[in-house]
Amino acid sequence: MAYTSSSLHLHKHLLLPKTNPSSSYSRPPPPSFVAAAAKINGVNGHSSKKSPNGKAQINGDGKKGVNGSGRKKAAAQHINGNDRIHLSVSTGGAGGQDGFGLRVAFQGAPGAYSEFAAKTALPGCDTVPCRAFADALAAVDGGAVDRAILPVESTMEGTALRNYDLLLRHDLVVVQEINLFVHYCLLAMPGVRAAEVRRVISHPMALAHCGRALARLGVDREPVEDTAGAVEMLRSNRMLDTAAIASPRAADLYGLDVLAHGLQDESWNVTRFLLLSKPPSPVTLPMDADAKTSMVVAHRGGSMMVVLKVLSAFSSRNINLTKLEVINNNEGGGGGGGAAAGHPVMILDTSARGAPTLRAFPHVLYVDCEGASHDPRVLDAIKEIERFAVFVRVLGCYAADSNVYDLQ
Numbered sequence: 001m002a003y004t005s006s007s008l009h010l011h012k013h014l015l016l017p018k019t020n021p022s023s024s025y026s027r028p029p030p031p032s033f034v035a036a037a038a039k040i041n042g043v044n045g046h047s048s049k050k051s052p053n054g055k056a057q058i059n060g061d062g063k064k065g066v067n068g069s070g071r072k073k074a075a076a077q078h079i080n081g082n083d084r085i086h087l088s089v090s091t092g093g094a095g096g097q098d099g100f101g102l103r104v105a106f107q108g109a110p111g112a113y114s115e116f117a118a119k120t121a122l123p124g125c126d127t128v129p130c131r132a133f134a135d136a137l138a139a140v141d142g143g144a145v146d147r148a149i150l151p152v153e154s155t156m157e158g159t160a161l162r163n164y165d166l167l168l169r170h171d172l173v174v175v176q177e178i179n180l181f182v183h184y185c186l187l188a189m190p191g192v193r194a195a196e197v198r199r200v201i202s203h204p205m206a207l208a209h210c211g212r213a214l215a216r217l218g219v220d221r222e223p224v225e226d227t228a229g230a231v232e233m234l235r236s237n238r239m240l241d242t243a244a245i246a247s248p249r250a251a252d253l254y255g256l257d258v259l260a261h262g263l264q265d266e267s268w269n270v271t272r273f274l275l276l277s278k279p280p281s282p283v284t285l286p287m288d289a290d291a292k293t294s295m296v297v298a299h300r301g302g303s304m305m306v307v308l309k310v311l312s313a314f315s316s317r318n319i320n321l322t323k324l325e326v327i328n329n330n331e332g333g334g335g336g337g338g339a340a341a342g343h344p345v346m347i348l349d350t351s352a353r354g355a356p357t358l359r360a361f362p363h364v365l366y367v368d369c370e371g372a373s374h375d376p377r378v379l380d381a382i383k384e385i386e387r388f389a390v391f392v393r394v395l396g397c398y399a400a401d402s403n404v405y406d407l408q
């Protein structure tokens with residue numbers, strides 16, 4: 001039994017603007033920002049500096065979070081392809097709020113990309129570092145924090161199936177999406193030269209994304225829990241033969257030297273994060289907002305026929321899909337299984353009366369569509385799917401954000 005996955009990815013490649021490095025996390029966020037955005041992948045700027053705030057860590061060892069906002073005004077410099085371009089103006093966090101007073105759990109040490117995604121979504125929030133994604137989700141589920149942030153797909157890797165597995169086991173709703181440009185740097189202790197580096201440590205995803213550059217350097221690779229955690233380890237152990245792959249912000253935050261920029265094998269490396277909350281969703285979308293609805297559809301098998309029926313349910317109502325991921329656990333071979341390889345997808349069923357129950361489904365689709373979950377067309381499409389599916393769970397309805405935020 002193998003857990004296979006195939007997906008349609010709708011990302012297009014765009015180049016990023018340079019951003020103004022003078023903004024600071026300690027400064028309050030601007031009331032609004034302007035972004036030049038393409039319909040699928042737009043471009044935006046984002047810049048900020050460190051400001052430790054001494055927040056407690058969940059299940060961790062006392063790492064500190066960062067506070068403030070990194071949003072900056074920016075415009076696209078280059079756009080290739082035939083994307084539909086529009087100018088959007090946003091007031092920041094979901095529903096116009098900037099997240100002041102909210103605690104957002106993220107996986108990793110301060111300076112992790114997930115933390116920047118949280119600060120991008122809610123510039124005024126307090127971030128809470130967690131050792132694992134499971135801890136971050138448990139923290140919001142248990143009420144210790146208000147939100148959790150989860151990377152769910154990247155242009156280089158596709159869907160992060162392990163994180164979807166986690167999401168589906170919890171009674172949480174998606175309240176916001178954030179696309180973050182992931183720019184990897186090689187960081188070392190001050191004074192260390194590239195020729196002295198024998199080993200590189202980072203999050204396994206970061207090591208994988210920088211495979212070619214690391215092969216060129218001819219160094220050993222060692223996975224650690226997150227990119228900023230690698231930097232912290234380097235710093236606290238004063239490692240002089242080791243470098244870390246992390247963001248330029250992490251270099252700033254921990255006072256390390258940047259030996260190289262743009263280490264990723266693909267120049268376009270974007271990770272999509274979801275901001276999660278306990279239901280009911282705290283976000284009220286304006287009636288005319290561009291919305292997205294995410295759902296999971298469990299079915300009896302015969303994937304391609306089911307895919308066609310799902311596509312027809314949406315296309316007959318002129319609804320565009322932005323994601324379609326097909327998961328099967330019994331087709332043999334196939335990669336992309338993550339931690340759940342060979343196992344059915346476990347989904348918390350919150351629809352029944354009484355306590356939510358965890359149910360196992362071998363055949364599942366992850367679907368994101370344009371439109372709000374209360375839009376009659378979307379409601380009708382879901383009703384049609386429910387006629388042939390075993391189970392449908394709407395994971396959330398949130399403002400569609402096609403901007404790509406850049407931390408450089």
Ligand SMILES: O=C(O)C(=O)C[C@]1(C(=O)O)C=C[C@@H](O)C=C1
Nearest residue numbers: 112113114151203205226227271
């Ligand atoms: O290690 C970090 O800094 C993270 O935020 C995690 C994470 C991930 O899990 O995908 C996020 C984005 C990058 O692609 C690399 C790692």
